Amino acid sequence: MPRDYEILMAFRQAVKRDALGRYTISTADFVRELERLNWHYTLRAANKWIEMHTTTFRDISTREGEERVFQLFNPNG
Structure with a gap:
């Protein structure tokens, strides 16, 4: 039985707050x-x-490749 909810849970656990206060997540x-x-x-x-x-x-991300970094942003401005 698929446990798709665990993927979202892992995503949320991987989100970090950096030194500038931004919420980021790295693929790694x-x-x-x-x-x-x-x-x-x-x-x-x-x-x-x-x-x-x-x-x-x-x-x-600042480098090429599959190990990327994503940042939370507000699409409404």
């Missing part, structure tokens, strides 16, 4: 939290899940 942290719940995602699959299931996070 998200995958690590998924592993704790026995979900086996690649970095690419985790990026795709974040892009498809969240509308208030944007990519703020």
Whole structure:
């Protein structure tokens, strides 16, 4: 039986607050939290899940590759 609610729970647990007060999530942290719940995602699959299931996070990565960082933002201004 699918446990899709655990993916959202892992996402929420992986969100961190940085030194500037912004809420961010790295793909590596998200995958690590998924592993704790026995979900086996690649970095690419985790990026795709974040892009498809969240509308208030944007990519703020400074490097190329699959290990990305997303930041919470307000789409209304």
